[in-house]
Amino acid sequence: MRPSSKIIANQMFTRIYLHIPFCRKKCPYCAFFSQEPSAGDIERYVRLVCEEMLHHSHTVTAHADVDSIYFGGGTPSLLEPRHVGELLEQTAGLFRLAPEVEITLETNPGTVDLRKLSGFRQAGVNRLSLGVQSFDDRMLATLGRIHTSRQAQAAFASARKARFDNIGIDLIHSLPGQTPEMWRTDLEHAIKLAPEHLSVYGLTIEPETPFAARYPEENTQLPDQDLSAEMFEAADDLLTLQGYEHYEIANYALPGRSSRHNSGYWHRDGCLGLGAGAHSFLRDTDFGTRSCNPGNLATYAASLRNGVSASEEVVALTRDDAVSEFMFLGLRMADGVTFPAFREAFGIELKDMFGRQVDDLISQQLLTEHASGIRLTRRGMLLSNHVFRMFLT
Ligand code: SF4
Structure with missing residues (x-):
């Protein structure tokens, strides 16, 4: 990778990511950048992000309409609807938005009620990603979540009342002390609510x-590899039976309801990340540039006060970087990668570059080849890290 000192003009994105680095209480398993807010922190932070957006509106160019805005965190649902409205107004004022732009807000069930959810909907949010994680109160206590199963179900019902017709539920399996039966019960609870989307991570x-x-490693409370595999397969079996498409290793959606933001990430579409700790990937005439903002509120604020871009660690990707990313992000998707798309991106046949790796992985039943490309098998999804390593250039 080649380091670069600044963001260059005419870089392109079609997605905007807004990082909200606040949580009511830090969960003990979480490595995301977030902290508990003090009085006035959120108001000040929203103003800073608006400022950063203004700065970027002069330095980068969205050649295409922005078709996805994603509030991630942290806990974006700690914002008040007026904050979300302010950020969305600034976005619409500075960038060209697609008429059907998907606007997602990650929501912690312990932070919302009908009033707040209705306010988010009125502000323009049209998709919720509800961080339920488990419907078992014992598991929620182990995870240190601030909500119960009952609160999660109430939040879902309130979201429907607030006219959200596109809701995702996040669940986690392979938790300490969790059995495959407990996991199946979690899945059944989720299915009963009939969300449009489900993310199921181990x-x-x-x-x-x-x-x-x-x-620590080998702790006996954690399900072993075989049990984790059983839980992964249980999700695949149960959810696909209910009509959900398994469109990415850990993601399921009803037809037409895959997450635009996440799909854009796996397809390597440009994304402007705003806020402390946010990552950007900007497309350009070369192989794209990745950067991230400081994961520290004071440093982030100081860089904006000095009138400079908050982005640091700006890296222009080499062709090899881009090839590896294309493979390991593309193979995460159930459709896999296609030969024509690889040829168009890199001017060479995929098999000319990776023929040996593809043959090996097919013989291990981790990959399958079809007329126009390759994709992971179910076994390949379970052992995806092994597969991805084969495509590092
Ligand atoms: S609520 Fe989410 S972002 Fe916040 S600490 Fe818990 S897992 Fe991390």
Whole structure:
């Protein structure tokens, strides 16, 4: 990767990501940048993000309409509807939005009621990603979540009342002490609510979190690899039976309801990330540029006060970087990667570059080839990290 000192003009994005780095209480398994807010922090932060947006509106260019705005965190639902309205007005004033722009807000069930959800809807949010994680109160307590199962179900019902017709539910499996039966019960609870989208990730123990100290490697409370695989397969079986498309390793959606923001990430569409700790990927005539903002509120605020871009660690991707990303992000999707798309992006046949790797992985039943490309098998999804390593250039 080639480091670069500044963001260059005429870089392109079609997605905007707004990072809200506040949580009411830090969950012990979480490695995302967030902190508990003090009085006035949120008001000040919203103004800073509006300022950053103004700065970028002069330095980067969205050649196409922005078709997705995503409030991620942290806990964006700690914002008041007026804050969300302010950020969306600034976005609409500075960038060209597609008429059907998808506007998603990550929502913690412990932070919303009908009033707040109706306010978000009125402000323009049209999709919610509800961080339920489990419908089992024992598991929620283990995860240190601030809500109960009953509160999660009430939040979902309130969201429907507030006229949200596009709701995703996030669940985590392979939790300490969780059995496959407990996981199936979680899935059944979710199915009963009939969300349009489900994300089902296996718990990973992130270094330097309280969970890393609590659950060192080989801890017997954590389900082993076989049990985790069973839980992954249970989700696949149960959800596809209910009409959900398994469109990415950990994501399921009713037809036409996949997440535009996440799909754009896996397709390597440009994304302007705003806020402390936010990551950007801007497309350009070369192979694209990745950057991230300081994951520290004071540093982020200081860089904006000095009238400079908050972005640091700006890296222009090399062709090799882009090839690897194309493969490991594209293969996450159920459709996989296609030969014509690879040829168009890199001017070479995929098989000329990776013929040996593809043959090996097919013989291990981790990949399958069809007329126009390759995709992971179900076994390949379970062992995806092994597959992705084969495409590092
Ligand atoms: S609410 Fe979400 S972002 Fe906040 S600490 Fe918990 S897991 Fe992390």
